[in-house]
Amino acid sequence: QVQLVESGGGLVQTGGSLRLSCAAPESIFSINTMAWYRQVPGKKREFVASITPSGRTRDYGTFVAGRFTISRDNAKSTMYLQMNSLKPEDTAMYYCRLGLWSEEWGQGTQVTVSS
Secondary structure, three states, rough: OOOOEEOOOOOEEEEOOOOEEEEEHHHOOOOOOOOEEEOOOOOOOOEEEEEEEOOEEEEOOHHHHOOOEEEEEOOOOOEEEOOOOOOOOHHEEEEEEEOOOOOOEEEOEEEEEOO
């Protein structure tokens, strides 16, 4: 099992910002697409963003609407999600995932946006 470790979640007010990080093993990080998902209790896990190994191609869920930016630093084996203009409906557990089809997930980091 691959160890993916998220960090950076927390409590923020509406309109605020947070930057999430996901650290992965060096041996696999630079050659894999990485992705962020989020989940609210009782709902299906939702795609947030993905980034290809080179970082050239980035995709986002439609709800992002230009507010989030996914990035990666292959030298540090770390992926990031910069979240700006946060809304209460962004409140969720955020997970990083190895690729878009694997069952390799991190433990999650909680993001709570207060109104």
